[in-house]
Amino acid sequence: MLTALFLKGRLRHDLSEEERNALDNAVARTVEIRPRMTLVERGKLIEHSYYLVEGTMLRHIDDRRGERQLVGVNIPGDFVDLHGYAMKRLDHDVGSLTRATLAQISHRKITELIDAFPHLGRALWFSTLLDAAMHREWIFGLGRLNAEGRIAHLIAELIERLRLVELYDGSVLPIPLLQRDYAEACGITPVHANRSFRTLRERGALRPCGEGRLEILDEALIRRLGEFDGSYLYGTGELALRTLHDR
Amino acid sequence: MLTALFLKGRLRHDLSEEERNALDNAVARTVEIRPRMTLVERGKLIEHSYYLVEGTMLRHIDDRRGERQLVGVNIPGDFVDLHGYAMKRLDHDVGSLTRATLAQISHRKITELIDAFPHLGRALWFSTLLDAAMHREWIFGLGRLNAEGRIAHLIAELIERLRLVELYDGSVLPIPLLQRDYAEACGITPVHANRSFRTLRERGALRPCGEGRLEILDEALIRRLGEFDGSYLYGTGELALRTLHDR
DNA sequence: GCTTCTCAATCACCTAGATTAGAAGGGCCG
DNA sequence: CGGCCCTTCTAATCTAGGTGATTGAGAAGC
Known part of the structure; x- marks a missing residue:
């Protein structure tokens, strides 16, 4: 199963077998990318998103002077540009660090998935908000450490x-x-x-x-x-989430 | 209309009158808060989210030594803790800067809204990703300026x-x-x-x-x-988004 | 065999920003 | 009214981190 690591350690147990299969079946194809290549460019209209199967990806903002600021690192199990589903264009670039394998899922398919499995939709939303939580922690680190x-x-x-x-x-x-x-x-x-x-x-x-x-x-x-406290990753600790199903 | 400013300047035009009314009718009640008070505390289980009608709110992470790092500022038209809908607990605190008026919407109501209006659901998702985009820009600023x-x-x-x-x-x-x-x-x-x-x-x-x-x-x-280029706010500029409806 | 890259490692020197300590001004309270 | 915060504003001193330059190891290419 290509998407076996999606939300592993967080909410994967909360996804039904049907949902897990549906996500896996939504994959159109896999792509390989060499080290240090750009996968998604800032500002380009996008119609599919990539799930990282293997390898490491980097997300960064470049300023005019060519200075680069990393804003995220992605490891297997992450979607690297699911933001693009709701935003259509990214505000930053996504590139590979190592050789990497990615699973491509079209936005049309994602819409179908969410329509058919609203709870899976919330899990996808959740996964993008994990990125936001990590961003906040990076802000904290840059500001205070x-x-x-x-x-x-x-x-x-x-x-x-x-x-x-x-x-x-x-x-x-x-x-x-x-x-x-x-x-x-x-x-x-x-x-x-x-x-x-x-x-x-x-x-x-x-x-x-x-x-x-x-x-x-x-x-x-x-x-x-x-000063690391990993609860912001929502896996273990005080913020950990057991279910997204309505109580 | 309480929620008149939601996504104004971005995608509000993309919401139908029905969707706009549904959002407004989802408001359970409004609350007032005095300046410099805490509204939502890190780690507390939450069952509703707040939309900011008037005033300014601040979001911050505190470290053990009592040092505080702001991670976001909210102005009217923003949801201050919609992240909590998909995450159930926040990783940071939300408090008021000024006296503020907020509209409270229960998570149960949000689920109903999304079920009834999937496109509105995507707009809500989009609004949380705007926060993430602003976080990335703050990371850039802290790292490079x-x-x-x-x-x-x-x-x-x-x-x-x-x-x-x-x-x-x-x-x-x-x-x-x-x-x-x-x-x-x-x-x-x-x-x-x-x-x-x-x-x-x-x-x-x-x-x-x-x-x-x-x-x-x-x-x-x-x-x-x-070094400000506001396109990451997705209002005007190269990243601006006209619609979330499928093409 | 050589050159050419890239990256880690280090030094000497310099600057942005932290730290500490106050002073001055306004608003609020008794 | 006097006293007390809180905030802005400032100066003096110190340090974390920037700048620029050099060296050596390993890999890639010819």
């Missing part, structure tokens, strides 16, 4: 999200972000990202382990430095 | 949003944010917010005009300093 804390927060979030979809092995972060990418996500320069990684290394929090990946040595420390 | 630029960006956004709902008179920003609030939105200290306001004043961009309001003297300059 120093460079080291921002990087730690990002790493802690990625670990937690991978854990929810059972793609975290407990020690290696399988997302080959470059220090430049961390810098673009955290609003700092690559030089300073490097300095921050050094202190994280010296504190024994993590260390590089080849191919751009990080070995996580002390997750608790990383969470503390990033 | 200096203090003066961040403040300018926020002011430019507020002007543009007020203009969309026709609440901007062309010279006075009718939102009495304190310098402390700007600081909490922009991730800087109040002292530095003050310095930045001084340079904005010295450049002839704006000046205070009593009761915490700002007189806008050179909007073009403010937009330039904040």
Whole structure:
């Protein structure tokens, strides 16, 4: 099943087998994309959305001077541009970090899905609002944490999200972000990202382990430095949601 | 009509009279709130959402040390916590800046509305994604602009949003944010917010005009300093959306 | 074999913004 | 009326992070 990871760790148990099958059957085709390619461009009229099956995708806003700000990272189980269903054009670009496999679903099909399965429709809505919750947490991090804390927060979030979809092995972060990418996500320069990684290394929090990946040595420390509380991911913790069905 | 400003300047023209009436009739009651009070608390189970009729509301995340990060400002025409419809609990707090009037709509009623008017449902979804788009723009600002630029960006956004709902008179920003609030939105200290306001004043961009309001003297300059391009508000510009009806 | 890239890593120096501490002005309350 | 907040505004000092430049390792290409 292509969409097996959709809302895994959150509301997937709340979807009926019929709904899960309907979502999976809505996929028109899958596409492969090479690393560091653009998938969806800001401003282009779009008529389908992509669900990420495998790989990592990055969402970013570029300013006139060519400076790039990451606004999101997507991992398997995420829709990368479901916003486009209700907005028709994206305000930012979506590109690949690694080689990636995506499942394409047309907006017409999504409308049919929602008409046939209103509860699934709410789950789709929910999934776009998870993005918004993550955005808010990034705003918090950019506004209130120093460079080291921002990087730690990002790493802690990625670990937690991978854990929810059972793609975290407990020690290696399988997302080959470059220090430049961390810098673009955290609003700092690559030089300073490097300095921050050094202190994280010296504190024994993590260390590089080849191919751009990080070995996580002390997750608790990383969470503390990033003031991370994962409840905003709505998987576990005080905000966790059991059902979207009306009481 | 209480909800007359909902999606005004964006998709309101796309709503039928029937849909507009249905939304208005879904309002259970209106509530008044005094300035600087909390309306919705993070983590509380909620069963209705609030549409802002009059006044200004602020949304913020507080960290353990009592530091506050604004993550959104709401003006008339906005739902302040429609996210809560699909998420049941908010990850942040919503409070008033000024005295405010809100229309309360139960989640049960929203479900009925969406069932009866799927297109209105998509418009409601769209409105929550506008929040996400604004969040992304704030992330961009926090990551890529200096203090003066961040403040300018926020002011430019507020002007543009007020203009969309026709609440901007062309010279006075009718939102009495304190310098402390700007600081909490922009991730800087109040002292530095003050310095930045001084340079904005010295450049002839704006000046205070009593009761915490700002007189806008050179909007073009403010937009330039904040690298502001309002198309992410989906009102005018390259991303503007004409209809949510299927083609 | 060489060159050419890219990325991590580091240094020296400089600036934007934080921190701390007050002063001045207005509104509200007793 | 005096006293007390709260807010704006300012100055002095300090630091996190930016800038620019260099080095070395590894991979890609010729």
